[in-house]
Amino acid sequence: MNLSELEKLKEYSFQIGPIRPPSEGASHSLLIRTTCNCPWSLCKFCYGTFYNRERFQLRSLEEIKKDIDTAKTISQQIKVMAKRLGGLSGVGKLIEPSSLYNKDFKKLDQKELKNFQSVKNVFDWLRSGARSAFLQDANSLIMRTADLFEVVRYLKQTFPNLQRITSYARAKTLAQETKTLEELKKLHEAGLSRLHVGLETGDNELLKYVNKGVTSEEHVLAGRKAKEAGFELSEYWMPGLGGKTFSEQHALNTARVLNAINPDFVRSRRFVPRKATPLFEEWKEGEFHLLSPHEELREIGMMIENLDITGRVCFDHFMNPAYKVESGYVWLFKQDYDGYKFQEEKPTVIRLVEQGLDIDESLFIRAEALVKKSL
Numbered sequence: 001m002n003l004s005e006l007e008k009l010k011e012y013s014f015q016i017g018p019i020r021p022p023s024e025g026a027s028h029s030l031l032i033r034t035t036c037n038c039p040w041s042l043c044k045f046c047y048g049t050f051y052n053r054e055r056f057q058l059r060s061l062e063e064i065k066k067d068i069d070t071a072k073t074i075s076q077q078i079k080v081m082a083k084r085l086g087g088l089s090g091v092g093k094l095i096e097p098s099s100l101y102n103k104d105f106k107k108l109d110q111k112e113l114k115n116f117q118s119v120k121n122v123f124d125w126l127r128s129g130a131r132s133a134f135l136q137d138a139n140s141l142i143m144r145t146a147d148l149f150e151v152v153r154y155l156k157q158t159f160p161n162l163q164r165i166t167s168y169a170r171a172k173t174l175a176q177e178t179k180t181l182e183e184l185k186k187l188h189e190a191g192l193s194r195l196h197v198g199l200e201t202g203d204n205e206l207l208k209y210v211n212k213g214v215t216s217e218e219h220v221l222a223g224r225k226a227k228e229a230g231f232e233l234s235e236y237w238m239p240g241l242g243g244k245t246f247s248e249q250h251a252l253n254t255a256r257v258l259n260a261i262n263p264d265f266v267r268s269r270r271f272v273p274r275k276a277t278p279l280f281e282e283w284k285e286g287e288f289h290l291l292s293p294h295e296e297l298r299e300i301g302m303m304i305e306n307l308d309i310t311g312r313v314c315f316d317h318f319m320n321p322a323y324k325v326e327s328g329y330v331w332l333f334k335q336d337y338d339g340y341k342f343q344e345e346k347p348t349v350i351r352l353v354e355q356g357l358d359i360d361e362s363l364f365i366r367a368e369a370l371v372k373k374s375l
């Protein structure tokens with residue numbers, strides 16, 4: 001092995017933001033950062049903490065294109081190495097902090113970490129077939145449409161084999177009159193194929209309480225617009241977000257709004273208080289009361305009973321309901337990214353909720369026990 005090739009890989013880095021949806025992690029999507037952080041950062045349960053509450057920033061087209069070019073250079077370099085080493089698996093053994101820097105991951109400095117994350121992201125993406133890219137951070141749709149169009153076009157031009165380009169989008173942005181249906185259609189035609197939207201709840205009182213900055217009417221408008229423009233749409237809801245006070249109206253109105261949108265995917269993200277957020281403080285002060293596991297299951301059951309969509313319902317997150325057995329923990333619902341096809345598998349989900357309610361509540365992992373993991 002010519003070590004100069006490995007040394008060369010150490011020269012290339014591009015920006016990678018802190019998070020992406022779990023389904024994009026499973027697809028090993030190429031991560032392209034179009035904006036930095038969250039332009040809202042005021043939802044009581046999140047407060048932009050996933051982005052360390054750092055200030056929102058647009059990035060210039062020039063910077064974004066440079067990152068795409070760097071990802072291309074890294075991919076070419078990896079392919080050259082793969083030829084020499086008889087395949088990508090041979091390269092994989094070298095894409096490790098110990099081979100690249102002769103150091104443990106925890107000992108990498110900032111520059112090395114950025115380089116390692118860039119090279120690893122491109123390598124994992126290549127190994128999984130190089131089919132999918134995710135635009136970071138919290139709301140790429142806030143960019144000028146012409147700029148976002150150019151990013152998507154350039155990404156497709158650079159990597160013609162990409163089959164899917166996805167992004168988070170705030171419903172507020174999608175619902176705005178200035179983001180016209182025609183513009184959204186153009187973005188979709190250019191190659192932006194899937195949007196991930198945080199619905200959280202369809203209940204107006206709860207939306208206001210958690211300071212989501214969006215009404216249920218805007219959620220419906222945004223979701224319908226996204227669907228009409230041709231996007232594949234994932235909507236995320238948060239069981240337990242309303243605590244004991246809002247549980248019933250949270251379940252019923254979330255189903256109502258989702259029925260009005262009929263998204264392709266409904267993804268469940270259980271509410272767990274997250275440190276340094278206002279809702280965490282309210283919970284600590286005893287002003288917010290978390291649901292017990294059975295109360296939460298009843299809430300999920302009520303939402304599902306009232307859900308008339310034709311998409312898929314997924315529980316693809318480790319915080320969703322799980323209970324203890326002798327050998328460890330078992331998730332009540334399957335964890336895969338395609339979940340259950342509705343309406344066909346709605347009875348299955350309802351049956352699982354009933355089964356969960358027959359299991360001793362003390363065996364379930366309580367939201368309180370997950371607080372440390374959500375930090």
Ligand code: SF4
Nearest residue numbers: 038041042043046048
């Ligand atoms: S819009 Fe999303 S990222 Fe921003 S604060 Fe709300 S939940 Fe967090």
